[in-house]
Amino acid sequence: MSFLNGRTNRLLLLWSLITFLMVPTTIAQETTAGIQGTVKDKSGAVVSGATIEVTGPALIGVQRATTDSAGAYRLSQLPPGEYTLTVNMQGFRAYRQTGIALSAGRLPTIDIILELGQMQETVVVTGEAPIVDVTQSKVAVTVDLNVINSIPKGRSFQSLIAFAPGARQEPLQSGSGSRDNGFQINGASDSENVYLIDGINTTNIVNGGVGKNFQVDFLQEVQIKSASFEAEYGGALGGVVNAVPKHGSNAWHGELKTYFRTNALNALDPCASGYTSGGAGTFTGFSTVCGLRLNPTLPQASSAARRDGTPEYYVPKKDTRHILEPGYEVGGPLVNDRLWLFSSYVPTLDTIRRTTTFTGNNPGARELTQTFTQHNAYNRLDYGMFNSLRLFGGWNYAYSRSMGQLGNPDSAYGQRNTGATTDPSTLRSDFGTVNPLSLYSFGGDWTPTSKLVVSGRYGYFFLNNEDRGRPTGIRYVYQTTVNADSRDLAGQAFPVSSVNTANFANMPSNLQTIFDAYKRRSLNTDASYFVGRRWGTHTFKAGYAWMRQSNEVLRNFNTAAVNLNWGEAYTPVTSTTACDQVKAGNQGQFGNPVCEGRYGYFVVGTNVTNTGTDETNSHALYLQDQWTVGHGLTLNLGIRFDKENIPPYRPVFNPVDFGWGDKIAPRIGGAYDLLHNGKVKVYASYCRAARSVPTIGTTVCTPWMMRTTPRSLRL
Incomplete structure (x- = not known):
């Protein structure tokens, strides 16, 4: 596109800004890198009109630029990888530098000195780009693929966050209940961080924090911005964490893999191993059933007797647990230098078997099983329509299902299991949840000239929670305790069949989530323009962002739920006179003007308990300039x-x-x-x-x- 003159460049820039600013978008996040610098001869004179070319295994085709009147150049939108930089100019030897390693967000300055000679002669420089991006003021760390493959880590990208200065794991900050998912970055809480996958916001919509896992098998690198973000990055008072996925290349590659974890290979301490964590599909790194409690075999706390309870630390037996993750990874060209494919699938098959000795109805030892299955997949296509236009589309699929109820674990040291009185026949093998989860991303970069870059990116994040295996019937729940000392309004003892403790229920909970769907749609576009002059260079960028988040929920009871308030009076909430007739009747029959029946009152819940739809919209405009003064x-x-x-x-x-x-x-x-x-x-x-x-x-x-x-x- 070198035939375009300056006036045409300005018209293209204006058209791009107008077009893209009319489209709504969301928080931006870089997933690519760039190179900039100047070209001079040995005397120090600038060389204008030199042709700059960048090639590499991670780039479809070739990216080109031309130095301006100040000898300056800038190449952007380069996927993470290793590159070769070539410079050609009539009257000078060709220059080629290899081994330039770029990660997301890097913008190294590579200044080039050309030697006089024929273009057929080539000066080759081998070595890495400068280790410091001397033009950027942001605080960011990138964990690249070489590091990822060389270090101990978890199964998802967030296990790498702690490699950034100022970032640390904070278990109590996790919004998802897993200690692996809570992080503080520069002192900010986990809910103040923004988590992205391939530049798409996947932060938990309800509580903040990590919204979904992204397997390390799919990762090219992880970037952690901890401070000093540019204007295009908003929505975070803490850090911005971006998982950059792998993509195809011009050479086919692939592997078959299997991960296996088992309690037999883990620590003997059930409280620290995470293998008595409370449920399949969770791996908190510690047990949720271990911990301090009041010893139930000794006198309990009593304010009347001015007596404290006796604390003890409950230690359960370890579960029998196996986690199997078989999978594949493949990538390569469907069309050389045109269309690339990357595909990977690594499902999680998690099984827990637990033996509990029950002491209530249907007593005896029972082995119960709980399973968790998640289909983890990532597929991506990269298409180079032209050297100036590159498109991509990605799909991350993470549908999961859990099934089975477990009893409370017995103690490893003979302590009383307070959950052993549960009737094992009420623990259903089909009890569980279904959780559809998908992330879609589409985008492209258009470089109509060596100075102008227009980018766009669309993302759709969907998460739904649905219950399965909830019982059907009328559930009666005691809100108060009924014992031999309880008396009705007539002063008589309650029927023997009604004696029970508070919170007793005739059946497990029949409250069911029919659906609880969270959706986040986002679109981001921007245009940047590079201007080089003798008094410095400018990279102007303008963009517009939009994000829509919504929640649709429907929860109700399978048949009905009845709360029984034995021996208690009802307090009307609609009117102070609503219960006058009942009070008058009790005054005449029992001599007690209270708002209750002979045995108390009950509340029936037969309809929807939570339903509705709501959504929020956010917009952003940003302008920025990277001005290299000199x-x-x-x-x-x-x-x-x-x-x-x-x-x-x-x-x-x-x-x-x-x-x-x-x-x-x-x-x-x-x-x-x-x-x-x-x-x-x-x-x-x-x-x-x-x-x-x-x-x-x-x-x-x-x-x-x-x-x-x-x-x-x-x-």
């Missing part, structure tokens, strides 16, 4: 505007609205190449996020001041 100084300037509508879950409350003027976030950063050799940089940044809502107040994100990333220097 002499090693780069300024990263940006501003972000957000607009949000947050609906209430109960219609009696008002929604929370943030207008375009309520959330304005300036982002200012700077980086300085201290030794002018690409090895040491000093950088600083400042950001402010203001929310001008009277009932919420103002939030200011902590400014990250002077930082350095040399080999061994920190100021």
Whole structure:
């Protein structure tokens, strides 16, 4: 496209901005890298019009650029991988540098000096790109595939988060109940982090935190941004974690694999091993049934007797547990240099067998089984329509189902199992949940000229929770205790058949979630334009983001549920006179004007307990400029505007609205190449996020001041 003149370039930029800013989008997240620099001759004079080419196994085709009048060039949207950089210019020897390793978010500066000679002669430089991106002021760490393959890790991407400075695992912060899924980044809570897969937001919609697992078999690398994000990255006061998936290449490759875990190979301590964790499909790293309790065989706590209970630490027997994960991985070209495929499938088959000695109805030892099956798959197509237009589509599938109920585990040391009184016939083998879960991502990058890049990305995240195997019938639940001392309104003892303790029920819970579906749709587009002049270079970027989140829920009882309040009076909530007739009748019959029947009152729940649909929309506009001033100084300037509508879950409350003027976030950063050799940089940044809502107040994100990333220097 070198025939386009400057006026045409400006028209293309204007058209791209207008077109894409009219399309709604969401939080952006980089999944690619870039290279920038200048080309000069040995005398130090800039070389304009030189042709820059980048090739590599991770890139479909070739990416090209031309140096401007200041000798500057910039190549972006390069997938993570290893690249070769080639420079050609009439009257100079060709230049080729190999072994340039790029990870997501990297933008190394590679300055090139050309030697006079014939183009047929080539100067070859072998070596890695500079280890420090001296133009960027963000704080980010990338764990690449070489590291992933070399270190102990869990089965999902979040096990790699702790490799970033300022990030640590925080079990009590997990919103999903698993200690493996809670993380603090630079002191922020887990709910303040944003988690993405292939640039698509998969943060848990309900509680924040990790919204879904993404198997390490699917990973190319993991990027953890901990501070100083550019204006395009919003929605996080903590960190931004992005799992970048694998993709195909021009060579076929593949493998068959199997992972196997078993209690027989794990620690003997059932409380620390995670193999008595409370259910198949969970792997918390510790037992949820271990812990302190009051010893049930000794006198219990009593305020009347001024007596404390006696604590003890309950230790259960280990479960018999096997987790099998067989699978495959394959990738390669469907059409060389045009269409690539990557596909992987690694299901999880988790089985727990537990023996409990029951002491109530149907006593005796029973071995019960619980299973969890999850179909973990990732499929991706990359299509290079032209060298200037590349498209991709990905599908991550993680449907899961759990089945079976377990009894409470017996003690490893003869302690009383308070759950042993359960009737084992009420523990159903078909009891469980079904959880459809899918993530779809589509996107593309268009480079109409070497200076202009237009990008778009769409994502759809779907999660549903459905119950299975819930009993059918009328469930009666005691809200109070009935014993031999209980008396009705007539002063008579309650019927013997009614004697039972509070919370007793004639059957397990029949409350069923028919569906509880969460959906997140997101679309992000932006356009960036590179301008090089003798007084510095600018990379201008503008974008618009939109995200819609929704929840649809339906929960009800299979037949009905009745709460029995024995010996208690009812307090009307609609009117203070609603119970006057009942009180008058009791006064005449029993001499006691209370609002209850002879034995108390009951509440019947026969209809839907929770139903409805709600959704929220958020929008963002951002503008930013990476200005390389010169002499090693780069300024990263940006501003972000957000607009949000947050609906209430109960219609009696008002929604929370943030207008375009309520959330304005300036982002200012700077980086300085201290030794002018690409090895040491000093950088600083400042950001402010203001929310001008009277009932919420103002939030200011902590400014990250002077930082350095040399080999061994920190100021």
